[in-house]
Amino acid sequence: MWVQKPSSMLQQSFPLRKCSQFIQKVFKLQARALVSGSARADEHIRRFIRENTQVCGEGSLTPEIQLRLFTPSCRFWRESPELWPFGDPYWALYWPGGQALSRFLLDSPEECRAKAVLDVGSGCGAAAIAARLCGASRVVANDTDAVAAVAVRMNCELNGVEPPVCVTDNLIGSEPEDFQLILLGDMFYDDALAASLHSWLDRCIRSQGSKVLIGDPGRSQFEDFSSTNVLQRLAQFELPESVREENYGLTCSSVWRYCPEL
Secondary structure, three states, rough: OOOOOOOOOOOOOOOHHHHHHHHHHHHHHHHHHHHOHHHHHHHHHHHHHHHOOOOEEOOOOOOOOOOOOOOOOHHHHHHHHHHOOOOOOOOOOOOOHHHHHHHHHHHHHHHOOOOOOEEEEOOOHHHHHHHHHHOOOOOEEOOOHHHHHHHHHHHHHHOOOOOOEEEEEOOOOOOOOOOOOOEEOOOOOOHHHHHHHHHHHHHHHHOOEEEEEEEEOOOHHHHHHHHOOEEEEEEEEOOHHHHHHHHOOOEEEEEEEEEOOO
């Protein structure tokens, strides 16, 4: 993905660097206008997602869930990253922690049934979709990327489930709300973020009695966290071959319950 590739569409009389900078500037300005929140902007983003992703189901831990994702056949798998008009498209990949978390929920629907569920860092929305399929009474998908919110709604439509409430404010560190279940997939990729999550999740458990489930394939930042006695492994899944190749050879992904002594 994001492999630099010369473009035959560029005129030789216009230097490549200047052309790339010009296109990038135009795309970014257009993107800021599109993410402004209007219904027309929403439709523009929907069309962009439809044109630059592929509907995928097989090849993941949850073949029963269809998602619009980047694949090698998509333009931006090969295109220069400077031409991408929005923020980093984390929502366009089905990360291994999210796959394990979604698989676990589908296998254990009682975890979600009739409960209020918050999916933090929702990305493509797979865990939120799994919660809907398992009978959650209320689902909120939280991702600070407004484009991800559109992708989540589109993915819900693909799977015939009611879209969750999509919140783009950063809820980490906010006043805890009355969610009975909090889901986090692939959120422990940064030391500072991991520390913030630790503190906030403690508050959510202390004040609301929330149950916290975490999906992670064993990244180094999470390994430091999991070496403590605050995590209980609930399940471990072997990743499909294609997922291993896309994630630098990671072979397994696990679901943990966060249960600190408060």
